[in-house]
Amino acid sequence: MTTTNTNAIERYRNNFLKEVEANVEEGHMVKMCMQCGVCAGSCPLGPAWQHSPQKIFMMIRAGKRDEVLGSDSMFMCTSCYNCMVRCPRQLPITHIMHGLANYAHRLGLAPKGQPTREFATLFWNNLAKKGRVNELMLTLQHYFRGGLVSGIREAMAMQSIGLGMFKAKRINPMEIFGGHGVKDLKGFHAIIAKAKEIEDRKKGFTA
Amino acid sequence: MTASIATNQTILVVGGGISGMTAALEAAECGKQVILVEKTPVLGGRTARLYRYFPKMCHPTCGLEINLRRIKQNRNIRLMTMTEVTAVSGSRGNYSVTLKVSPRFVNENCTACGKCGEAVATEVSNPWNYGLDKMKAAYLPHNMAYPQRYVIDPSIVGTPEGEKAKAACPVGAVDLDMKEESVTLQVGAVIYATGWRPYDAAKIQPYGYGRFANVITSLEFERLADPQGPTGGKILRPGDGKEAKNVAFIQCAGSRDENHLRHCSRICCMASLKQTQYVREAFGDQGKSTIYYIDIRAIDRFEDFYQMVQKDATVSFVKSKVAKIVENTENGNPVLHGVDTEGYHRYAAEHDLVVLAVGMEPEITGVKLPDDVILDSSNFIEGSKDGGMFGAGAASSPLDVNRAVQSATAASLHAIQVIRKTASTEAV
Numbered sequence: 141m142t143t144t145n146t147n148a149i150e151r152y153r154n155n156f157l158k159e160v161e162a163n164v165e166e167g168h169m170v171k172m173c174m175q176c177g178v179c180a181g182s183c184p185l186g187p188a189w190q191h192s193p194q195k196i197f198m199m200i201r202a203g204k205r206d207e208v209l210g211s212d213s214m215f216m217c218t219s220c221y222n223c224m225v226r227c228p229r230q231l232p233i234t235h236i237m238h239g240l241a242n243y244a245h246r247l248g249l250a251p252k253g254q255p256t257r258e259f260a261t262l263f264w265n266n267l268a269k270k271g272r273v274n275e276l277m278l279t280l281q282h283y284f285r286g287g288l289v290s291g292i293r294e295a296m297a298m299q300s301i302g303l304g305m306f307k308a309k310r311i312n313p314m315e316i317f318g319g320h321g322v323k324d325l326k327g328f329h330a331i332i333a334k335a336k337e338i339e340d341r342k343k344g345f346t347a
Numbered sequence: 348m349t350a351s352i353a354t355n356q357t358i359l360v361v362g363g364g365i366s367g368m369t370a371a372l373e374a375a376e377c378g379k380q381v382i383l384v385e386k387t388p389v390l391g392g393r394t395a396r397l398y399r400y401f402p403k404m405c406h407p408t409c410g411l412e413i414n415l416r417r418i419k420q421n422r423n424i425r426l427m428t429m430t431e432v433t434a435v436s437g438s439r440g441n442y443s444v445t446l447k448v449s450p451r452f453v454n455e456n457c458t459a460c461g462k463c464g465e466a467v468a469t470e471v472s473n474p475w476n477y478g479l480d481k482m483k484a485a486y487l488p489h490n491m492a493y494p495q496r497y498v499i500d501p502s503i504v505g506t507p508e509g510e511k512a513k514a515a516c517p518v519g520a521v522d523l524d525m526k527e528e529s530v531t532l533q534v535g536a537v538i539y540a541t542g543w544r545p546y547d548a549a550k551i552q553p554y555g556y557g558r559f560a561n562v563i564t565s566l567e568f569e570r571l572a573d574p575q576g577p578t579g580g581k582i583l584r585p586g587d588g589k590e591a592k593n594v595a596f597i598q599c600a601g602s603r604d605e606n607h608l609r610h611c612s613r614i615c616c617m618a619s620l621k622q623t624q625y626v627r628e629a630f631g632d633q634g635k636s637t638i639y640y641i642d643i644r645a646i647d648r649f650e651d652f653y654q655m656v657q658k659d660a661t662v663s664f665v666k667s668k669v670a671k672i673v674e675n676t677e678n679g680n681p682v683l684h685g686v687d688t689e690g691y692h693r694y695a696a697e698h699d700l701v702v703l704a705v706g707m708e709p710e711i712t713g714v715k716l717p718d719d720v721i722l723d724s725s726n727f728i729e730g731s732k733d734g735g736m737f738g739a740g741a742a743s744s745p746l747d748v749n750r751a752v753q754s755a756t757a758a759s760l761h762a763i764q765v766i767r768k769t770a771s772t773e774a775v
Contacts, residue, residue, distance in 0.1 A: 182553070228606065
């Protein structure tokens with residue numbers, strides 16, 4: 141368990157709603173939910189989720205901290221905004237979902253091995269390295285995440301698409317040697333570091 | 348005629364529904380002069396288009412009849428139908444009101460014999476059945492119509508059809524040369540009893556009203572159940588005329604929704620609870636009603652009515668706001684999709700007919716009222732800054748008939764006070 145997590149538990153004790161209000165983006169709107177169920181019914185991925193937004197909001201109020209922060213639901217959101225435009229109470233549901241995902245991730249409680257979360261992490265690390273996405277490395281890292289055998293199988297299955305992208309100059313095999321980046325790499329890393337510092341300070345993360 | 352009678356001792360009541368009739372009568376029976384203006388050709392408003400009232404399940408015709416008789420007997424009321432208020436100026440105790448009187452093309456000689464209606468072949472959409480059927484272009488709006496006088500639809504005036512109606516009239520009542528008139532009156536106080544209209548259900552896109560024939564509004568359902576309605580009181584769904592034995596009611600269709608009407612329309616829960624009993628009345632134990640709701644708000648002392656319906660085995664309740672409706676293209680049945688709140692079960696429920704319990708929107712929404720009139724965030728009338736104009740009934744708040752009558756009586760008393768104060772100031 142991370143220290144931030146222990147601190148958060150200590151600080152908010154049984155009041156998970158207060159914790160969400162204080163730490164999650166748009167968390168103060170969670171209490172506005174009237175449990176009508178339109179978000180749950182409108183979600184195109186609804187049946188694929190562990191918990192619908194409606195259920196998540198009720199769980200927050202019921203103080204089900206571990207279940208909420210350990211849920212895969214927030215990571216399944218595709219940001220289609222269907223729930224948000226239909227919510228009769230105008231809860232910014234999509235934003236709250238992303239806020240919860242971010243908070244769970246920072247506390248180290250987000251589900252391990254959740255595919256969309258894994259890919260997002262992969263994408264961010266790839267991007268943060270040079271300020272540009274290295275498409276080739278991203279693809280390879282994604283395919284070989286499960287080991288050599290499954291990686292080769294996945295790459296083989298996708299080879300026609302890869303070739304097409306190569307012909308269209310969308311992917312460059314030379315990127316395997318590090319790839320392209322932004323001009324001022326040092327400056328870019330400084331920006332990212334500063335942004336992280338500001339965000340950590342705002343959200344009370346010192347660790 | 349009216350211009351010479353009206354003074355600043357006169358009360359103007361705008362709207363001839365149950366609230367307007369009540370407000371006018373209460374003031375007139377106190378000896379005050381009242382001008383009652385109504386936009387349509389008849390009194391009764393939306394109340395006249397209901398099948399039954401909750402909670403006693405009696406018929407609105409009964410109460411309307413009493414009120415109409417009181418109006419007929421009272422010489423203090425001047426009734427102007429097909430009349431709209433176009434401008435109000437002045438201030439408390441001394442308003443100048445401009446009215447637009449649309450031509451009826453039938454004069455006072457009319458005996459409501461119906462010969463013009465028989466002569467005419469043209470049909471127009473019937474607003475008294477919410478457009479569910481058509482009526483002749485020379486018509487008496489409904490059986491309870493007051494004044495009992497036919498109306499010629501402007502679409503046939505100047506056509507051979509209009510001439511046919513004129514030729515058929517045995518008493519020379521059809522006057523196709525009637526023109527729109529403008530009248531200016533002096534009045535001391537104004538009561539807006541302009542009422543409400545159902546929220547446009549087509550705006551609730553996921554419910555498919557207007558796209559799916561078997562998704563209707565609660566007001567249309569009233570007409571289906573009414574023996575005077577388009578189906579003669581049989582609950583037949585519009586899509587294919589099949590008996591609708593399995594009916595779903597969707598609550599908060601447009602109400603309590605920041606994207607539509609922000610307010611709770613207050614009557615819809617009771618209206619749907621009442622309408623489940625229409626289904627039972629029509630089909631007995633064969634009927635099946637399902638109410639999809641966020642929470643049942645049986646206002647005031649109506650909790651016992653809710654409990655009575657809960658005990659009815661043909662009625663079931665699903666705590667969920669339906670997310671979307673799709674149509675089963677094979678049989679035209681609407682299929683309701685959503686997730687219920689009691690257990691978070693995902694459902695896809697097929698019904699014969701869906702009734703949307705649509706919310707109440709003030710009829711004056713989008714109408715330019717005098718600047719002095721204060722509206723709340725949902726466009727209900729709160730009153731006027733100068734204290735001489737009042738909202739009554741459903742124009743002032745979403746109210747059922749009972750509460751609309753109470754509100755109208757209160758508005759009437761306020762108006763009488765304004766008139767009395769004006770009179771005493773002038774006496775000094």
